[in-house]
Amino acid sequence: MNGTPGSFLMNGRLAFRIVILLLLIILSTYLFIHFDLYILLSSRRRVIEFINSSHPYDELVFIFLQILQVVAAPIPGELTGLIGGYLYGPVLGTIYSTIGLTIGSWTAFVLARFFGLPLVEKVVSTAVIEKYDYFLEHRGLFVSFLLFLIPGFPKDYLCYIMGASHMKTWHFLGISTIGRLIGTILLSVSGSCARNDQYIELLFIAGVSCLLIAIAYFYRDKWLEELKRRHIIPEHHWKSNPDQNQKENQIKPQN
Numbered sequence: 001m002n003g004t005p006g007s008f009l010m011n012g013r014l015a016f017r018i019v020i021l022l023l024l025i026i027l028s029t030y031l032f033i034h035f036d037l038y039i040l041l042s043s044r045r046r047v048i049e050f051i052n053s054s055h056p057y058d059e060l061v062f063i064f065l066q067i068l069q070v071v072a073a074p075i076p077g078e079l080t081g082l083i084g085g086y087l088y089g090p091v092l093g094t095i096y097s098t099i100g101l102t103i104g105s106w107t108a109f110v111l112a113r114f115f116g117l118p119l120v121e122k123v124v125s126t127a128v129i130e131k132y133d134y135f136l137e138h139r140g141l142f143v144s145f146l147l148f149l150i151p152g153f154p155k156d157y158l159c160y161i162m163g164a165s166h167m168k169t170w171h172f173l174g175i176s177t178i179g180r181l182i183g184t185i186l187l188s189v190s191g192s193c194a195r196n197d198q199y200i201e202l203l204f205i206a207g208v209s210c211l212l213i214a215i216a217y218f219y220r221d222k223w224l225e226e227l228k229r230r231h232i233i234p235e236h237h238w239k240s241n242p243d244q245n246q247k248e249n250q251i252k253p254q255n
Contacts, residue, residue, distance in 0.1 A: 047083055059096055062087065066100025070156050071108050081184060085191025093188035098177065101184065105159045105176045112163025120164045124157045132161055141171055148179025151212050155180065 047065070054061040062084060069080050080100075084093035112120050120129065132147070144162065147153045155176070162172050186209055193202035 044079060044083060047079065048087065051083070051087065059088070063096055063100040063103070066097055067104035067107060070101060070104025070159060071111070078187060081187030082191040082194070085188035085193075086195045087191075090185070090189045090192045093191060094181075094185050097184045097188060098181065101180055102173065102177045105156075105180075106169070106173060108156065108159035109163035109169065109172055109176075112160040116164055120160045123160050124154075128154060128157055129161060132158065133165075141167075141175060144172075145175040145179050148176055149182070151183060151209075 051058050051062050051065070062080075066080050066084070081093075081097055084097040087093065088096060144158070144167070147158055148155055159172075159176065162176075186205060190202055190205050190209075193199070193205065
């Protein structure tokens with residue numbers, strides 16, 4: 001055999017991580033079914049009943065659900081954000097949601113950092129990776145913060161993508177927590193308004209939110225292209241600095 005000790009070691013580490021990943025998937029599936037967590041994909045009423053039934057630990061259960069909706073990205077985060085405001089009011093709802101979202105974002109980030117592309121490509125589609133990894137490679141913190149701040153961008157998926165990059169953990173936690181905060185506040189206030197039958201305020205917030213989301217949805221691709229055009233790194237820079245290019249290359253989806 002022609003393999004070097006280093007290649008055997010790398011293959012062993014990869015195999016170990018794949019086994020751990022499979023075990024985590026099996027465990028998560030079991031917990032998801034055993035504790036009836038599939039209700040997250042059903043109705044708001046059933047989620048509220050599930051949380052209230054956990055008293056006096058309902059706050060912890062709500063925070064856990066917020067963590068879960070980030071890690072299991074297909075679960076709708078808007079639903080849990082509204083429920084936080086509905087159950088705990090705008091202030092505590094925002095605080096509990098922020099705690100859960102921060103822990104969940106960090107968990108997704110750490111999972112992607114440990115397992116690398118094999119996990120990221122299972123959670124995030126190749127098209128999404130290709131669309132956003134340019135900015136993670138070349139632009140860094142500011143553009144990453146904008147992606148979390150502007151509605152309409154896949155924030156939960158970004159946690160996985162950034163985890164596979166060279167971004168520092170503290171930088172990621174800062175931009176993800178602050179970037180999510182405005183949306184979290186709006187959802188918590190909306191949920192509180194619904195609880196207190198403040199329909200005029202609720203309609204106003206919903207109208208403003210829908211307008212912002214619509215604008216972001218129809219213009220996000222154009223914004224991404226504009227950012228790329230304004231901040232593109234000259235080609236000669238990469239040709240003249242191959243070592244730096246190798247160092248800064250972070251995510252390249254496998255064909």
